[in-house]
Amino acid sequence: xxxxxxxxxxxxxxxxxxxxxPPTPPEDTLPxxxxxxxxxxxxxxxxxxxxxxxxxxxxxxxxxxxxxxxxLVMVLACILLLASLGLTxxxxxxxxxxxxxxxxxxxxxxxxxxxxxxxxxxxxGFSVLLYRICRCCRRIYVKLLHTVFHALAIxxxxxxxxxxxxxxxxALPPIPNFYSLHSWIGLVTMGLFAIQFVVxxxxxxxLLCCEGATAGFRAxxxxxxxxxxLTTFMLAIAACLTGLTEKVFFSLGKDEYPKxxxxxxxVNALAMVLVALGILVSYAVRSPTLRGDAKVCVxxxx
Amino acid sequence: xxxxxxxxxxxxxxxxxxxxxPPTPPEDTLPxxxxxxxxxxxxxxxxxxxxxxxxxxxxxxxxxxxxxxxxLVMVLACILLLASLGLTxxxxxxxxxxxxxxxxxxxxxxxxxxxxxxxxxxxxGFSVLLYRICRCCRRIYVKLLHTVFHALAIxxxxxxxxxxxxxxxxALPPIPNFYSLHSWIGLVTMGLFAIQFVVxxxxxxxLLCCEGATAGFRAxxxxxxxxxxLTTFMLAIAACLTGLTEKVFFSLGKDEYPKxxxxxxxVNALAMVLVALGILVSYAVRSPTLRGDAKVCVxxxx
Numbered sequence: 111x112x113x114x115x116x117x118x119x120x121x122x123x124x125x126x127x128x129x130x131x132p133p134t135p136p137e138d139t140l141p142x143x144x145x146x147x148x149x150x151x152x153x154x155x156x157x158x159x160x161x162x163x164x165x166x167x168x169x170x171x172x173x174x175x176x177x178x179x180x181x182l183v184m185v186l187a188c189i190l191l192l193a194s195l196g197l198t199x200x201x202x203x204x205x206x207x208x209x210x211x212x213x214x215x216x217x218x219x220x221x222x223x224x225x226x227x228x229x230x231x232x233x234x235g236f237s238v239l240l241y242r243i244c245r246c247c248r249r250i251y252v253k254l255l256h257t258v259f260h261a262l263a264i265x266x267x268x269x270x271x272x273x274x275x276x277x278x279x280x281a282l283p284p285i286p287n288f289y290s291l292h293s294w295i296g297l298v299t300m301g302l303f304a305i306q307f308v309v310x311x312x313x314x315x316x317l318l319c320c321e322g323a324t325a326g327f328r329a330x331x332x333x334x335x336x337x338x339x340l341t342t343f344m345l346a347i348a349a350c351l352t353g354l355t356e357k358v359f360f361s362l363g364k365d366e367y368p369k370x371x372x373x374x375x376x377v378n379a380l381a382m383v384l385v386a387l388g389i390l391v392s393y394a395v396r397s398p399t400l401r402g403d404a405k406v407c408v409x410x411x412x
Numbered sequence: 413x414x415x416x417x418x419x420x421x422x423x424x425x426x427x428x429x430x431x432x433x434p435p436t437p438p439e440d441t442l443p444x445x446x447x448x449x450x451x452x453x454x455x456x457x458x459x460x461x462x463x464x465x466x467x468x469x470x471x472x473x474x475x476x477x478x479x480x481x482x483x484l485v486m487v488l489a490c491i492l493l494l495a496s497l498g499l500t501x502x503x504x505x506x507x508x509x510x511x512x513x514x515x516x517x518x519x520x521x522x523x524x525x526x527x528x529x530x531x532x533x534x535x536x537g538f539s540v541l542l543y544r545i546c547r548c549c550r551r552i553y554v555k556l557l558h559t560v561f562h563a564l565a566i567x568x569x570x571x572x573x574x575x576x577x578x579x580x581x582x583a584l585p586p587i588p589n590f591y592s593l594h595s596w597i598g599l600v601t602m603g604l605f606a607i608q609f610v611v612x613x614x615x616x617x618x619l620l621c622c623e624g625a626t627a628g629f630r631a632x633x634x635x636x637x638x639x640x641x642l643t644t645f646m647l648a649i650a651a652c653l654t655g656l657t658e659k660v661f662f663s664l665g666k667d668e669y670p671k672x673x674x675x676x677x678x679v680n681a682l683a684m685v686l687v688a689l690g691i692l693v694s695y696a697v698r699s700p701t702l703r704g705d706a707k708v709c710v711x712x713x714x
Contacts, residue, residue, distance in 0.1 A: 291683035294680055338695075345690070348653050351654050358592075359661060382596060392639065396639045
């Protein structure tokens with residue numbers, strides 16, 4: 111039997127010689143500084159190992175390239191997150207007659223895209239990126255900010271959801287609810303968002319009251335939470351894109367849309383911003399370079 | 413300064429006590445058995461370490477739970493990948509009058525959704541999942557199969573693209589191209605797919621001719637390729653969802669769609685299958701349990 115077929119791991123060894131990216135945590139987990147400290151014997155041994163490897167770790171500090179990549183991705187992501195909200199606001203105010211509540215169902219509808227983009231894209235996007243932006247803060251502060259940003263998204267999503275229900279029910283004649291695939295995707299996204307928030311709030315904040323007993327559970331939940339968090343963000347983008355497709359065809363029709371009026375350009379540009387965000391946020395969360403924040407923190411502050 | 417704020421890594425230590433998931437590769441990389449074997453001295457030392465840790469590794473073999481999760485995710489993903497193509501075919505043949513080429517632009521269009529779903533979803537999805545399904549094959553065979561499946565997707569996407577261009581240009585009056593956000597997302601997806609295929613083919617197959625010199629480059633490219641591969645799959649799903657939204661509103665209109673005719677149910681079900689695939693494939697690729705295939709292989713065959 112060829113040894114190649116059974117030993118992929120030893121074959122990874124030469125990577126260390128070539129791979130100059132900063133070292134990453136050993137598992138696909140976010141570091142959690144609220145886990146209980148390891149037993150003293152381990153700590154002493156680790157201290158010795160740190161001492162021995164300090165020079166090695168310093169050699170692995172981020173170079174110019176990594177910092178440039180970090181700055182570029184973060185600045186671009188922040189600009190796009192704000193641009194998505196800005197473009198939606200501009201589109202709705204300039205081309206869809208702005209906002210109203212109850213007295214004008216058509217204008218009440220306009221709250222729906224704005225609040226959904228604000229909640230599901232801008233706030234949620236910043237909330238996800240916090241784990242990459244705040245590189246050397248105490249992890250518990252980042253975690254609290256992550257919760258606050260997601261908590262801010264909740265009223266946006268709730269009011270945005272009420273706005274579309276109201277605008278459908280108060281219209282004359284009433285417009286049916288939950289028939290389109292956009293609405294189904296939106297419901298799935300809201301469901302996943304709610305589960306993620308409740309499970310995350312309970313597991314990563316409430317369970318801190320008995321740190322030691324829940325450390326293993328919380329640690330094993332981190333990659334699942336991160337993975338489903340990114341999936342929720344992608345689903346939110348899919349919901350936005352199908353919603354925009356519906357609305358632009360309702361507003362402009364098959365005949366006007368191809369003539370490139372300003373509204374068509376704005377909506378298509380908004381869709382491209384959302385697509386770019388999907389690529390950029392998933393890259394920022396998963397990139398081994400940008401994910402190596404914990405070890406770099408250790409190196410920098412030792 | 414609080415030690416918590418600077419030592420997230422040591423705090424991860426207790427995880428080993430609680431976390432019973434199988435061990436994962438140290439970085440977010442797919443193992444590559446075509447990398448050159450490590451120097452002999454390292455191999456000998458590793459052999460000794462393997463000998464010493466064999467019992468430990470055997471203890472970490474997958475339990476019933478992990479196998480159940482693996483089987484469930486893989487079987488469900490395979491069923492959904494086939495269901496997406498099956499539903500598209502049923503919808504197009506039963507509700508959109510089937511296929512034609514050139515002589516009937518309206519029926520020629522029907523090739524577009526079928527071939528795009530076949531190429532971007534079914535073939536690409538199986539191609540991505542191969543790295544999880546084929547758990548103990550030689551990595552080079554999986555890699556070649558991955559290329560073959562993606563190569564099969566190319567003619568589907570190309571003919572699907574020609575079909576929609578033809579059906580627009582041959583219609584009376586001609587329908588404009590590339591105005592909708594669906595078409596823009598589709599173009600971005602095709603671009604990313606092409607880049608991924610060319611870069612992947614060149615880097616992971618052609619560069620094997622000089623294995624040693626390119627090992628580091630290939631190893632550092634793996635997580636980027638995997639990340640952008642998943643992003644391309646997500647974009648393809650977004651393109652499908654926006655395309656389905658367009659087509660179902662063109663076919664049924666605002667008045668018929670809410671009455672739940674069979675076509676509406678089929679299209680919405682297809683959209684839900686695509687959403688489920690987005691969640692499931694991203695979970696299968698990223699889950700630490702399902703990703704731990706390499707180490708389990710080593711353990712099982714040592």
